[in-house]
Amino acid sequence: MKPSLFLFLTVAITMLWTGCKPSEEPTHQPTPYQMPSPLFFPTVTNIPSDNPMTEEGVALGKMLFFDSLLLSTEIKSLRDIPSSSLLSTEIKSLRDTPSSSLLSTEIKSLRDTSNSSLSCSSCHHPEHSFEYGPEASPDFLGTHHAMLPLINLAWNTNGFGWNGSVATLEDMVYAAYTDPTEINADTAEVVKRLQQSDTYPALFEKAFNTKTITFILVEKAIAQYVRSLVFCNSKFDHYLRGETQLSQDELNGYMLFITEEGADCFHCHGSAGSPLFTTNLFYNNGLDAQSTDSHDRSSVTGDPHDRGAYRAPSLRNITKSAPYMHDGRFKTLDEVLEFYNSGVQNSPYISPLMHHVNDGGVLLTPSEVADLKAFLETLTEED
Ligand code: HEC
Numbered sequence: 276m277k278p279s280l281f282l283f284l285t286v287a288i289t290m291l292w293t294g295c296k297p298s299e300e301p302t303h304q305p306t307p308y309q310m311p312s313p314l315f316f317p318t319v320t321n322i323p324s325d326n327p328m329t330e331e332g333v334a335l336g337k338m339l340f341f342d343s344l345l346l347s348t349e350i351k352s353l354r355d356i357p358s359s360s361l362l363s364t365e366i367k368s369l370r371d372t373p374s375s376s377l378l379s380t381e382i383k384s385l386r387d388t389s390n391s392s393l394s395c396s397s398c399h400h401p402e403h404s405f406e407y408g409p410e411a412s413p414d415f416l417g418t419h420h421a422m423l424p425l426i427n428l429a430w431n432t433n434g435f436g437w438n439g440s441v442a443t444l445e446d447m448v449y450a451a452y453t454d455p456t457e458i459n460a461d462t463a464e465v466v467k468r469l470q471q472s473d474t475y476p477a478l479f480e481k482a483f484n485t486k487t488i489t490f491i492l493v494e495k496a497i498a499q500y501v502r503s504l505v506f507c508n509s510k511f512d513h514y515l516r517g518e519t520q521l522s523q524d525e526l527n528g529y530m531l532f533i534t535e536e537g538a539d540c541f542h543c544h545g546s547a548g549s550p551l552f553t554t555n556l557f558y559n560n561g562l563d564a565q566s567t568d569s570h571d572r573s574s575v576t577g578d579p580h581d582r583g584a585y586r587a588p589s590l591r592n593i594t595k596s597a598p599y600m601h602d603g604r605f606k607t608l609d610e611v612l613e614f615y616n617s618g619v620q621n622s623p624y625i626s627p628l629m630h631h632v633n634d635g636g637v638l639l640t641p642s643e644v645a646d647l648k649a650f651l652e653t654l655t656e657e658d
């Protein structure tokens with residue numbers, strides 16, 4: 276063999292060989308995330324087969340949820356924020372100042388500035404059951420509706436949002452980023468900023484085995500984090516597990532909650548046998564004789580019977596998630612109870628499960644209302 280041919284063959288074989296060799300890059304095997312399966316919860320979850328939960332995915336989703344990395348530099352310098360993750364702290368400190376109406380303007384202007392954005396945590400605050408806080412009416416936030424808590428959503432298979440228009444949590448992340456009334460961001464810009472950051476490419480690699488960030492992966496990571504928000508340690512859960520007793524008032528309240536001749540709440544909001552404390556279904560609970568909201572359940576189904584119907588929210592952590600109802604009309608739990616007691620409005624669309632509509636409500640005595648409230652308070656989890 277001529278030396279030149281020998282050389283050629285050696286080089287060619289070496290090239291082929293190295294080309295076929297398994298990549299030197301380490302492959303990451305994310306650690307499966309152990310989702311709790313709390314006592315009496317449904318067994319069916321909405322975890323999709325193409326987005327299994329992993330420790331790394333949940334951690335990345337959490338970081339994205341709280342990161343206002345997407346804020347434009349102009350706004351950062353305008354507000355003199357030293358680091359990109361301070362928006363939520365700042366909102367909290369602003370909330371404690373008397374001029375909190377400034378904040379509402381601020382949310383709107385952050386949203387409306389091109390190239391800028393809010394983070395999920397600008398609105399979803401953990402200490403308020405992942406809602407904003409009592410002052411946040413839809414007007415305040417500039418949104419169609421008041422907020423919903425982020426509680427045990429892995430077990431909701433009926434669509435997300437008050438009217439159930441969003442099919443999956445992955446879709447909800449997309450909707451939250453792109454909706455002009457929520458974050459109002461450009462997904463390509465979000466991906467660009469994440470790709471350019473010092474930290475994110477490595478975290479995406481750990482979670483999804485690729486440094487190439489796509490918006491689909493952003494959706495997957497944040498959806499994993501939202502699924503990990505499991506609440507199953509309220510006083511009522513401890514009672515269900517035989518770890519504590521309820522007081523007599525709380526027990527009376529629970530009996531009222533689960534009896535038709537009592538407060539009659541359980542058909543729509545669950546009970547010990549279904550302790551999500553929501554059915555996740557849609558009802559018109561008699562707030563108004565006439566509904567004028569164009570984003571109610573009927574806007575999704577096209578069925579006029581769904582006029583004024585909304586998804587029944589979970590009553591877990593209810594003391595932390597004011598204001599109440601889709602339009603945030605009630606500022607306190609007392610106002611909600613007053614409504615169910617004597618303020619229910621009849622209409623052709625009211626749910627047949629509002630059995631006491633002809634009396635205008637369930638007509639409990641003041642001490643029964645107090646017991647019902649005491650029971651509802653046992654559904655809130657200590658921090
Ligand atoms: C401007 C405030 C705001 C921001 C920012 C925001 N949200 Fe929301 N979120 C809302 C409001 C308001 C609703 C209720 C929407 C409706 O149904 O009309 C909601 C609803 C939701 C729901 C549905 C809950 C349920 O029970 O169906 C999820 C999930 C959610 N948001 C996740 C997110 C995520 C993830 C982000 C960040 C990518 C985010 N949100 C950013 C205000 C906000």
Ligand code: HEC
Pocket residue numbers: 424538539540541542543544557558559560562583584585586587588589590593596598599600601602611615626628629637
């Ligand atoms: C027919 C079904 C139904 C019955 C019965 C019912 N609810 Fe509701 N509940 C709903 C729906 C639907 C909503 C949301 C309505 C809206 O925003 O328009 C709601 C909202 C609430 C809220 C506000 C939740 C939030 O996060 O904004 C509370 C608190 C509540 N209900 C408690 C009760 C109590 C206590 C009872 C019994 C006295 C009761 N409900 C009976 C369907 C029902």
